[in-house]
Amino acid sequence: MAIIPQQTLFMWSEIENLGDLERLRLVIEYMPDEELMDKLERERKNGRDDYPVRAMWNAVLAGVVYQHISVESLRRELSRNGQLRQMCGFYGFNTSRRRRRIGSTKKTEIVPPAWVFTRFLKKLLKHKKEIDEIFKKLVEQLRGLLPDFGKDLAIDSKAISSLAKRENKNKGADGRRDKDADWGKKEYRGVREDGTTWEKIVKWFGYKLHLIVDANYELPVAYSVTKASVSDISEAHRMLDALKEERPEILEACEAMEADRGYDDGKLIIKLYDEYGIKPVIDIRNCWKDGEETRQLSGFENVAYNYKGNVYCYCLETGEKREMAVGGFEEDRKTLKKLCPAKQYGLSCRCMDKCRVKQGIRIKLEVDRRIFTPIDRASYKWERCYSKRTAAERVNSRLDESFGFEKHYIRGKTKMSARCGIALCVMLAMAVGRIKQKQADKMRSLVRSA
Helix, strand or coil: CCCHHHHCCCCHHHHHHHHHHHHHHHHHHHHHHHHHHHHHHHCCCCCCCCHHHHHHHHHHHHHCCCCCCHHHHHHHEEEEEEEHHHCCCCCCCCCEEEEEEEECCCCCCCCCCCHHHHHHHHHCCHHHHHHHHHHHHHHHHHHHHHCCCCCCHHHHHEECCCCCCCCCCCCCCCCCCCCCCCEEEEEEEEEEEEECCEEEEEEEEEEEEEEEEEEECCCCCCCCCCECCCCHCCCCCHHHHHHHHHHHHHHHHHHHECHHHHHHCHHHHHHHHHHHHHEECCCCCCCCCCCCCCCCCCCCEEEECCCCCEEEEEECCCCCCCCCCCEEEEECCCCEEEHHHHHCCCCCCCCCCCCCCCCCCEEEECCCCCCCCCCCCCHHHHHHHHCCCCCHHHHHHHHHHHHCCCCCCCCCHHHHHHEEEEEEEHHHHHHHHHHHHHHHHHHHHHHCCC
């Protein structure tokens, strides 16, 4: 029988292969921004309409797609790129309604001056709630387009350095100082192949972008921007509580959440599984005392475990140490099964007849909720799931490389939060547009074949 493999519904490489104009077209066409546009147009009322709200908004989106780090850089692009001007909505020389009423023939510039962009961006900052609603609508559309969207989630944070280099003693707001940022620090530790340890400490002055992303499609599901000093764990708790309050369907659809050891927290692990039914796949830190390699498992004289969740049995006669086989998770009992290595692998054991471990053992999660999790840390499944955590890192990297956060001129938490929200909305709109485009092409091909 000829088996036809199922085509992948979405991969980000499809977006990267498109040109800038095509990506911008997807964003403008599929961005659910009508509510935001209506509010901005109502606020303008009978004011001057030299540069329409929708054209200005499209220009802001173009700045994200074309990776412009400043207004002047975007204006230069608009000046030399006629196709971009037309796509944004700057069709030519416009005359305001007021000038038409008084009979003036004076005409405005094709490209808005810098002060027009500045004024428009200030208005956008007052509509952060509407930007968040656009983000939520796009996530909801993706849940409908991709049947397994949100099944596996990954959480991570990203350091965003401020344009300022240090705290300013003058805390007064003047539109120039970054009085919201503070110092953050991340520590990285590991062990080299030769057994020696290494440590790396990264410090920065600025903010943190906290992201929950779909681990299969590498698309954001929730985000928040905080000062750099806010811990990853505390913000993870807050984001989960916010999702439960505002969008509980996302947590209900999730089966597993992956994170690095920066999120290693017993309370977070318990919350994920006990409250939301989400299996935590979080790397673990060694919090044991120096020199403590294993601990004896209560109730068994010849069974011990280490901080990584590996369980060992010892021969009662020879003292030989062997790692026990993974037997799976019993959800009704909330226990992990461990099997006798001699029986599983066909090994010889002198004390097999009198060993209590030969029929396998059950370890309750309550022994240590950090170490013993529903997906056994010693299993291949845990490794497969944990490898999906890199999806969050790739989204963070994409924000730097494709959306201009590696170098920016953003000051203040309000501006940073709005800028991150718009960039993430652009990312989601590209994905929604590409998926709908592929589905339409598929339907057309089916019609032609019929």
